[in-house]
Amino acid sequence: MGEMKDRAKGLANEAAGNLKQAAGKATDDASLHAEGTAQERKGEAQQLAGKVKGALGNEI
Known part of the structure; x- marks a missing residue:
C-alpha cells in the first residue's frame, strides 16, 4: 500500500473506532x-x- 492508502485506511478505522466507542458508552x-x-x-x-512511507518513500 502506498502512503495515501495507509492514511485513508487509518482515518477510516479511527472514525469507525470512535463511533463504536460512543455506541458502547451510550449502551453501556x-x-x-x-x-x-x-x-x-x-x-x-x-x-x-x-x-513513515511518505518520509522514506514508498519503498518500505
Whole structure:
C-alpha cells in the first residue's frame, strides 16, 4: 500500500473506532467500547505507517 492508502485506511478505522466507542458508552456495552478503542489504535498505527512511507518513500 502506498502512503495515501495507509492514511485513508487509518482515518477510516479511527472514525469507525470512535463511533463504536460512543455506541458502547451510550449502551453501556464494555465489549463494544473496547473493540472501538482497539480499532482506533489500529487506525493510528496505519496513519503512522503512511507518514513513515511518505518520509522514506514508498519503498518500505
